[in-house]
Amino acid sequence: MFLTGFAALAVMPLLPVAARDLDGVGLYPLVAGAFVAASLLGGVLGGAWADLGGARRPLTAGLVLTVVTLLVSATSTTIWQLVLGRFTDGIAAGLVAVSVNAAIGQSYPDHLRARALSLMSACWIVPSLAGPPLAGFVAASWSWRVVFFGVAGFTLIPAAAAVLLLRQQPGQPGASQGPGSPEASVRRPALPATVAVSVAAALTQYGVSAFNAWHAVCASVGVVLLVAFAPKLLPPHTWRAGGGLPATVLLRALTSGAFFTLEAFVPLMLSTARHVPGVVTGFAFTGAALAWAGASWVQGRLQNRVPRHRLVAIGAAIMAAAVAVAALCTIPAVPPAAAVSSMAMAAVGMGLATPSLTLLSLAHTPADRQGYASGAMQTSQSLGQTLVLAVTSALFTAVSAASTSRLPAFAGAYALLILPIAGAACLAGRTRVADAGHHDASGSSVATAEEQLR
Structure with a gap:
C-alpha cells in the first residue's frame, strides 16, 4: 500500500508533462480517465479471484502487473501507449486494493480490522510528503520517464517477495475448491459486463471534457452502457x-x-x-x-x-x-x-x-x-x-x-x-x-x- 500511494502521488503530477512530450495533450482526459476506468475491471476480477482462492494470488498478480505496466508507460513513444500503460496500471491497482481489503477480512479478527485499515491509510503519509517534490525534481533533472522506471524498480522488490512468499498453502483460504466447498458457489460477475462498465467509464470521462458533437456522442454512449451494465456488478x-x-x-x-x-x-x-x-x-x-x-x-x-x-x-x-x-x-x-x-x-x-x-x-x-x-x-x-x-x-x-x-x-x-x-x-x-x-x-x-x- 505504501508503494501504491507513492506511485500514485509521484506519477499523477507528471502525466500532463508526459502527454505534452508525446504530442497528446488533446487526449489527456483519456490518459487520466483510463486509470479509474480500468480499476473497475481490476476490482471486480480481484474480488472474485480472492473468493475463489484467497487474497494471495490476486495480490501477487497485481504487484507483478504494476511493475510491467510502469515499464510500458516509461517506454511510451506515443500517447496511445501511455493510455495503454495507465489502463493496465488501473487494473493492477484494482487487484491490489481489493486484495488488501479481502486479506484483512479473511485474516484479521474483527477487533483488529479497524487498526489494520488505519495502518493502510498511514501508508500514504510519507508518499504525500515526499512523492510529488521528489518526482518533480527527478523529472526536471532528467526526464519523466526516469520517475516511471524508478517506481517500477521499487515495486519490483515486493513483487518478487509476493511471488516467492505468498504461495497458497494447504488449509489456507481458498485451498479447497471442490464442488461442495463454499467458494464453489461464489457469485462471479460476468466478464463482458465488467469490460463494458470499464469502457463506459472511460467514454464518459472523455465525453465531458469538451462541448461538441463527438464528445456528446461519447458521453451518451458511456452513460447508456453504465445504466445497462453497472447494476450487474453491484449487490x-x-x-x-x-x-x-x-x-x-x-x-x-x-x-x-x-x-x-x-x-x-x-x-x-x-x-x-x-x-x-x-x-x-x-x-x-x-x-x-x-x-x-x-x-x-x-x-x-x-x-x-x-x-x-x-x-x-x-x-x-x-x-x-x-x-x-x-x-x-x-x-x-x-x-x-x-x-x-x-x-x-x-x-x-x-x-x-x-x-x-x-x-x-x-x-x-x-x-x-x-x-x-x-x-x-x-x-x-x-x-x-x-x-x-x-x-x-x-x-x-x-x-x-x-x-x-x-x-x-x-x-x-x-x-x-x-x-x-x-x-x-x-x-x-x-x-x-x-x-x-x-x-x-x-x-x-x-x-x-x-x-x-x-
Whole structure:
C-alpha cells in the first residue's frame, strides 16, 4: 500500500508533462480517465479471484502487473501507449486494493480490522510528503520517464517477495475448491459486463471534457452502457439503498465521488481563478493526505465505542462543511487559504467514513464472499468518482461558457456536491449492523448477508 500511494502521488503530477512530450495533450482526459476506468475491471476480477482462492494470488498478480505496466508507460513513444500503460496500471491497482481489503477480512479478527485499515491509510503519509517534490525534481533533472522506471524498480522488490512468499498453502483460504466447498458457489460477475462498465467509464470521462458533437456522442454512449451494465456488478437494491451491504456500497460511491471531485476542483480554482502559487496547491494535497491518515487513526481507536454507521454520518457532515468552506472561497474577499483548509476538512470526513464503510461491508458479508464485497466496494468507488465528476464537470463547463468569470462556475460545482454528501448523511443509518444476533451462534446475520448477495 505504501508503494501504491507513492506511485500514485509521484506519477499523477507528471502525466500532463508526459502527454505534452508525446504530442497528446488533446487526449489527456483519456490518459487520466483510463486509470479509474480500468480499476473497475481490476476490482471486480480481484474480488472474485480472492473468493475463489484467497487474497494471495490476486495480490501477487497485481504487484507483478504494476511493475510491467510502469515499464510500458516509461517506454511510451506515443500517447496511445501511455493510455495503454495507465489502463493496465488501473487494473493492477484494482487487484491490489481489493486484495488488501479481502486479506484483512479473511485474516484479521474483527477487533483488529479497524487498526489494520488505519495502518493502510498511514501508508500514504510519507508518499504525500515526499512523492510529488521528489518526482518533480527527478523529472526536471532528467526526464519523466526516469520517475516511471524508478517506481517500477521499487515495486519490483515486493513483487518478487509476493511471488516467492505468498504461495497458497494447504488449509489456507481458498485451498479447497471442490464442488461442495463454499467458494464453489461464489457469485462471479460476468466478464463482458465488467469490460463494458470499464469502457463506459472511460467514454464518459472523455465525453465531458469538451462541448461538441463527438464528445456528446461519447458521453451518451458511456452513460447508456453504465445504466445497462453497472447494476450487474453491484449487490441487488444498491441504487435503492437496501439495508446492509447495498446501502454500504452506495455510500462508498456517494462519499468517494464527492471527495475526489472536490479534490479536482479546489486546485483548479486556486490556480486559475484565485491565482495562488503552485506550492500552495501542493500544501493542499499534503494537508489532505495527513488529515485523512489522522482521522483514520482516530476511527481505529473508536472500536466498540461509536457505532460504525454513526462515524459515516459524522464524516459526511464534516465533508458538507468542507464543501461550504470551498464555496465561500468563490467570494474574492475570502482568503484563498480557506480553500486549502477545505480539502483537509473533507479528508477528515473521508478518514472517518471510508474505513468505517469497509468494515461495515465485511460485517454484512459471509466469510466466503468478502472478496466479492470488496470488489463491489471498489467498483462503487470508481463509479461514484466517474459519475459525480462527469456531472459536475458538465455543469462547470456550461456555466463557464455563459459567464465571463469562472468563480460562478466553481460555486455551482460546489453546490452540486452537497447533494451526494447529504444523501450519504441521510442514508448512513441503513448501513448499520444489528446489535442483536450479529455475533451469536444462530448465524442469522450471515443468512441476511447471503440473501443480500443473492
